[in-house]
Amino acid sequence: MNRTGSDLSTLGHRIRHFRTQRALTLDELGERVGLAGSQLSLIENGKREPKLSILQAIAGALDVELTELLAAEPPNPRAALEIELRQAQQRPLYTELGLPAVKPNKGMSDDALAALVGLHRELQRKATEAIATPEEARRANTELREWMRERDNYLPEIEELAEARIRAAGHVRGAVTHRTVSIMAEQLGFSLIYVNDLPHSARSVTDLANGRIYLPPASIPGGHGLRSMALQAMAHRLLEHSQPTSYAAFLRQRLEINYFAACCLMPQEAAVAFLRQAKRDRNLAVEDFRDAFGVTHEAAALRFTNLATHHLDMPLHFLRVSEDGSLAKGYENDGLPLPADVTGGIEGQLVCRKWSARSAFERTNRTTELYQYTDTPAGTYWCATQTGTTSAGEFSISVGVPFNEAKWFRGRETTNRAVSSCPDPSCCRRPPNDLAERWLGKAWPSARLHAHVLSPLPSGTFPGVDDSEVYDFLERHSGS
Template identity: 65%
Template sequence: MDKLVLGRRIRFFRKERGLTLEGLGELVNMLPSQLSLIENGKREPKLSVLQALAEAFELELSELVANRPPDERSRLELDVERAQSSELYAGLHLPRLGSTKGLSDDVLRVISGMHRELERREVEASLTPEEARRANTELRLWLRERNNYMPELEEAADRLMSNVEPARGALAHHTVAKLAKHLGFELIYVNDLPDSTRSITDLENGRIYLPPASIPGGHGLRAMALQAMAHRVLGHNRPRDYADFLRQRLEINYFAAACLMPRDRSVAFLAEAKKRRDLAVEDFRDAFGVTHEAAALRMTNLLTSHLDIPLHFLRVNDQGAIMKVYENDGLPLPEDVTGSIEGQFVCRKFSARRAFERTNRTTETYQYTDTPQGTYWCSTQTGHTTRGEFSITIGAPFDEARWFRGREGSGRLTSTCPDDPTCCRIAPKELNERWAMKAWPSARVHAHVFSPLPSGDFPGVDQREVVEFLDRHDRRE
């Protein structure tokens, strides 16, 4: 609940009914000073107080606590108040407006509009590939220090899930719809979502728009809906910069996974599998009805913190480039000069790449790999999207392999990457000599190398398409 919005709504309804703070205080048995703190967004009222206020205003409680400003004037005042509380405004070293009561609506629109433009320019200035890599590396290292475990998000997911009956198996679609309703949202499926979005949340009317392709079932619909709800549950504001955008994306993905695979049930399942020495991504995946990747990622959240097993997760495309990585077991991986791993090519001898060579890809690939940092055991499964094939790998140091299925009979290779280029990055000497100065390949230039990151309130999103979409559907309703 946004305390500033709630306070403005209470003030609006009080004045609309011709009540002073003293008069309203007598009706709800509260001091005027206490009501003033609530109206100014400095105190969050208890549910009993909200119910008393709703009765005093002769309103339904849902109408009193709706998460939208009560009128245009309130919206403008809130915009200006939030602008003056931002880090960007503080960096300008300008005085704060003591009160906006004496300012006209046009003046407030000018102040609000100028601040939005300053925010847009600041975000645009940070949207470079170098900034994206730097921010992503910092986030990965921050997670490594915490063993990829975020207890505050686990607690937030548990609180939300406590509002519905505990699931015995996979989280059902109708349960996700109940969670959305609890938060004041309706799930709506449409055919015309902008290409740059996965979902759109209409905060004004309490709607979450999702693509119809998600309806038949599976992980997609539930995850996307929960991710959209997570922004509300976690109190996210518009991202300040690319680092903030990446952090929010990480948090909503983590939160959705914690709802789909609740901590207590997941840890119990994994602990039992460890006891049998039969840990397997595929069993965990099937138990909760999620994708192989989601299950592997969730295991990185829980195995170290709860079962003392360090491990690594890799998503690699069919060219061998690392798309996503989480690790706390010391696996040697290539880095660029900024310390970024994403986009670098994993060793050809890792199972993450060798799995693409297999004819039968319906089962996982198991492998031991000797490296300068020690021996690692890995389990890899391949998949594909419209953008191409990929592999999902989860692995652990040799001593931890005893807890996993597939530890026996696995192949074994030696990798000296990334420090030794002769491992797999350069051809054997005789081949280099045979073809020296006799070849001139034409390189495939990847368009994304030259493409700037899209600017706007949300990186990568076409803001014009979003507002046109919302207006189109608002008029239909």
């Protein structure tokens, strides 16, 4: 019958319940069904799965229907607590503590049993609350980046799902409109609601009970942000995500919903056709890709990393760098030596001052992309870099390829060239000897401390989200 451990526990408790109701001992019932009392005890304790013929014999001996004996519900509240305690003590969360298992007996009161079960529930809740320190977050993010690198940043299952959904909504060509996104939501049983009082810790909130997706009234100019947030919320349903039980699971889900949204806003079939034509024309440009689909430069650059290797046979790299030179996001499968710490994490690491991702900040005219060749210890790379500004400061977006792939891109004729020997500190991090001699011991800068370096991520069912704030929000809107 292949019952699970939970099923066997419930079955054993139901057999014991009906046996004690009839005032039978294990040996007496065993004699009626042709089993030793010790064998019957193993069945009642959920340690042995009985054959169907034995179950039929037990049901007959106890004068109950077989279907009643096999019911999935524990026979009473006490049995339900005993089953839950047994299951909790078998989980790695408890067994790794090296503590003995407590076996409920007749002398244990219901209150004591309920208290033990309550402690296990709280232990499990805290373990699954998805709290992560910065170190845990960095490790999980590094593992996820390597996982995507092995797949050339391409997830075919999500590509196919997005293509099917966008077609079902009637989209044929051009930029995906808000109307198309609304139709996609309606097809899933959701309506999009724009509100001014979203919880500060959430970008959107999905009300599963009432079929609503709550979004802010305005976002990135052009509406890309609103479309993307709505699509991300839908992706959780379409990808059948369950509540994340670790920070790694949370990051994986976030990657998948972002990927799905990008696939919808820049559908694979149309995007690949556009890029292949541009490659044939030797006129590939992220800015053209961006404008063709009505998205941000960063979204277009990231989407290009999804498609370039798989469909254009082209290795590449992507960088988002803050104005202080720190790497906020990065991806490469072309051998570019990204700066990394001892754990392999790249976020927050300083990129070389010679790279276009940083030299682009020095330009006076930033309306167009900066094209540059850079000689590195791993070879020569061509890059196109565009700068932007947010409330948090300036940033740059770079997409680059090895020298031999530059022939397909607009801007390949640039004469801008730099030489980088990073991670050699003499490249750009060690000051010239004359300046070091002049200022050594004569300067004392006050370092800027980033609070997030010291703080763990806020606790909650979902990392960084205030559960109380979200539930208060849903309660306010549930009657509207």
